[in-house]
Amino acid sequence: MKIGFLVLMTPYTYQNIDTAIALSEAALDKGHECQIYLYMDGVIAASSQIKPGNDRHIGDKLQKLIARGVQVIPCSVCCNYRGMLKDQTAENIKQSGLAALGRMVDNFDRVITLGA
Amino acid sequence: MAPKKVAIVVSKPPYGTAFMGEGFRAAMGLPAVGLETSVVLEGDAVFALLKDANPKENLDMESLAQAFASFEDFGFDLYVHGPSVRDRGLSCKELIACQPLEDCEFKMMLRDQDAILRF
Numbered sequence: 340m341k342i343g344f345l346v347l348m349t350p351y352t353y354q355n356i357d358t359a360i361a362l363s364e365a366a367l368d369k370g371h372e373c374q375i376y377l378y379m380d381g382v383i384a385a386s387s388q389i390k391p392g393n394d395r396h397i398g399d400k401l402q403k404l405i406a407r408g409v410q411v412i413p414c415s416v417c418c419n420y421r422g423m424l425k426d427q428t429a430e431n432i433k434q435s436g437l438a439a440l441g442r443m444v445d446n447f448d449r450v451i452t453l454g455a
Numbered sequence: 456m457a458p459k460k461v462a463i464v465v466s467k468p469p470y471g472t473a474f475m476g477e478g479f480r481a482a483m484g485l486p487a488v489g490l491e492t493s494v495v496l497e498g499d500a501v502f503a504l505l506k507d508a509n510p511k512e513n514l515d516m517e518s519l520a521q522a523f524a525s526f527e528d529f530g531f532d533l534y535v536h537g538p539s540v541r542d543r544g545l546s547c548k549e550l551i552a553c554q555p556l557e558d559c560e561f562k563m564m565l566r567d568q569d570a571i572l573r574f
Binding site for chain 2: 345347378379416417436437438440441442444445449450452454455
């Protein structure tokens with residue numbers, strides 16, 4: 340099964356991206372395919388500038404998912420609104436427009452919204 | 456193959472957060488990739504359609520009612536949850552567009568969707 344996650348809220352303040360990561364890991368373990376579309380404040384999780392000290396490193400967790408074939412896509416307009424430049428986006432992550440969300444809805448079997 | 460159906464369900468009030476505006480932006484974008492898109496405003500989200508709201512003057516924010524008024528041009532269907540409208544002492548006459556869904560219609564409509572995005 341192909342499972343898409345739409346993540347709306349900012350990392351560290353909300354647990355949405357942690358939930359998407361944990362569910363993706365579990366789904367991959369069972370042979371499913373996953374994609375994460377970051378929307379609204381959710382795009383902050385794609386920043387290369389995340390430095391959480393001793394806390395869990397969401398950027399590193401996303402890179403591990405990407406290495407397992409998960410596409411992580413931050414909304415480009417949301418990034419612009421929040422001053423997140425393209426060169427501040429973490430490696431292997433490319434900003435994209437709403438068409439990418441549309442394709443995820445169109446091509447995936449399930450889409451789970453993780454919001455406030 | 457029939458196009459996939461997606462419902463964008465907005466429950467949050469307009470202007471206080473970005474949810475409504477971003478839900479609207481998603482509704483503009485999804486029909487462009489061939490998705491049969493519907494928007495349902497429920498709960499305090501129905502306030503977004505008030506004809507007499509003037510957020511430009513009071514909040515320096517663009518009017519969501521005026522944005523939603525062009526829903527046909529953007530290619531999505533727009534519904535309101537009828538009980539939510541009535542519970543707030545409103546009537547369809549006060550809204551810029553009003554195609555109400557009663558509880559059972561709302562339930563059946565959601566059951567008919569391939570995907571539901573919540574804002």
